[in-house]
Amino acid sequence: PGIKDVLLTPVVDGDFLPDKPLHLFHNAAEIDYLAGVNNMDGFSFTATDIPSLRNRTEETPAEDVRRLLTAYAKDMGPEAVRLAFAEYFSRWGPSPSQETIQRTAVDIGTDYIFLVSTQAALNLRTANAVPARTFSYLLSEPNLLAGPGTSYPDWMGADHTDDLLYVFGKPFTYPHIFGDRQKNLSGYMIAYWTNFARTGNPNNGILKVPVTWPEYTSATQKFLDIHAEMNESSVREKMRYNFVKLWTKTLPNLKSHAATDIQ
Numbered sequence: 001p002g003i004k005d006v007l008l009t010p011v012v013d014g015d016f017l018p019d020k021p022l023h024l025f026h027n028a029a030e031i032d033y034l035a036g037v038n039n040m041d042g043f044s045f046t047a048t049d050i051p052s053l054r055n056r057t058e059e060t061p062a063e064d065v066r067r068l069l070t071a072y073a074k075d076m077g078p079e080a081v082r083l084a085f086a087e088y089f090s091r092w093g094p095s096p097s098q099e100t101i102q103r104t105a106v107d108i109g110t111d112y113i114f115l116v117s118t119q120a121a122l123n124l125r126t127a128n129a130v131p132a133r134t135f136s137y138l139l140s141e142p143n144l145l146a147g148p149g150t151s152y153p154d155w156m157g158a159d160h161t162d163d164l165l166y167v168f169g170k171p172f173t174y175p176h177i178f179g180d181r182q183k184n185l186s187g188y189m190i191a192y193w194t195n196f197a198r199t200g201n202p203n204n205g206i207l208k209v210p211v212t213w214p215e216y217t218s219a220t221q222k223f224l225d226i227h228a229e230m231n232e233s234s235v236r237e238k239m240r241y242n243f244v245k246l247w248t249k250t251l252p253n254l255k256s257h258a259a260t261d262i263q
Helices: 043-049 062-076 078-089 098-128 162-167 180-199 241-262
Strands: 033-038 134-139 222-226 235-237
Touching: 033 098, 043 062, 043 098, 062 078, 062 098, 062 241, 078 098, 078 241, 098 134, 098 241, 134 162, 162 180, 180 222
Parallel strands: 033 134, 134 222
Antiparallel strands: 222 235
């Protein structure tokens, strides 16, 4: 996949970045931390490798999705590819629908590029954050352009950068494009983000919020599912837990064992 060849990783230079990020979380233990992803953050990136995702008249071959996942997992060995297949394709059945095939492709891209690393950072953060607070979110509001006559499928969620539209109040700036639903969501996100910036807690501040956002801890791993119709059920736990475990523990352990065997 093209994204694997893009150098987006931090470079340890001994000055601005003195060590690997995973070793530096303890340096900011007293700073409150808020992080999250969009539920389909990887759509546009994955569509560069599987163009049929953007073409409503073209089906996505299952083999394209298998090839994508293989490319992401193969560096950790054939057993890693097998385990990744078992996790992502276990619910496909003998005849998966086009929506199932395409959603899986987007999930793979979202997990690999955005979600897994964010969850890993949150877990590292909670292990070092004393006494600071940590908050996690998932934006799942459907993309405004999803639907007939567009390049997005009907089931499209929040693509990469969709969150910026709401955090910076675009629905209020362009009322002829956005409706009341988008304005409500924008108001919610502005309130959460402003409160957090002021107090270190998205729930506390001048602006009222629709749902109390719980802290993220290593035990409960609670996060807020953000969309225009939030209620108490929007507080959830362990975001894509099995997939995060696959990429952060199961597959890396395979690679480390293989290296040990070679030595």
